[in-house]
Amino acid sequence: MKNQWRVLVILVLVLLVAIFAIVNVNEVPLSLVFTTVHWPLVLVILISLIAGALITFLVSMGTSVAEKKQHRREMDTATKQIDELRADNAALKRRVNNVSVEKDSSKQKLEEL
Numbered sequence: 001m002k003n004q005w006r007v008l009v010i011l012v013l014v015l016l017v018a019i020f021a022i023v024n025v026n027e028v029p030l031s032l033v034f035t036t037v038h039w040p041l042v043l044v045i046l047i048s049l050i051a052g053a054l055i056t057f058l059v060s061m062g063t064s065v066a067e068k069k070q071h072r073r074e075m076d077t078a079t080k081q082i083d084e085l086r087a088d089n090a091a092l093k094r095r096v097n098n099v100s101v102e103k104d105s106s107k108q109k110l111e112e113l
Contacts, residue, residue, distance in 0.1 A: 017046075020042065020045075021042040021046075024040070024041040024042040024045065025040050025041070025042065026040065026041055027039060027040055027041070028040075028041050028044060030044055
């Protein structure tokens, strides 16, 4: 259902762009750095739209990559902390077992006496 809405929205947008293109076929002067060209208005608008979309995409990708790197660093730190805690837990379990064994051996010695 979600994809059907996307297709419908895309079709409506394509239809609007087509109508816009038909209405704006007049040529307009476009001053570039060293020259002036005469292009249809719709072409100028579409090129501007595509350039804006491309810039937006590239900026968002840069932000996304930075966020992924930060997330990866945080995951590495958390993984190291988890490993350290597991090692500490194992050491504490060994100490508890050693204390239990010592306690049992002390009880046996007391019983023998």
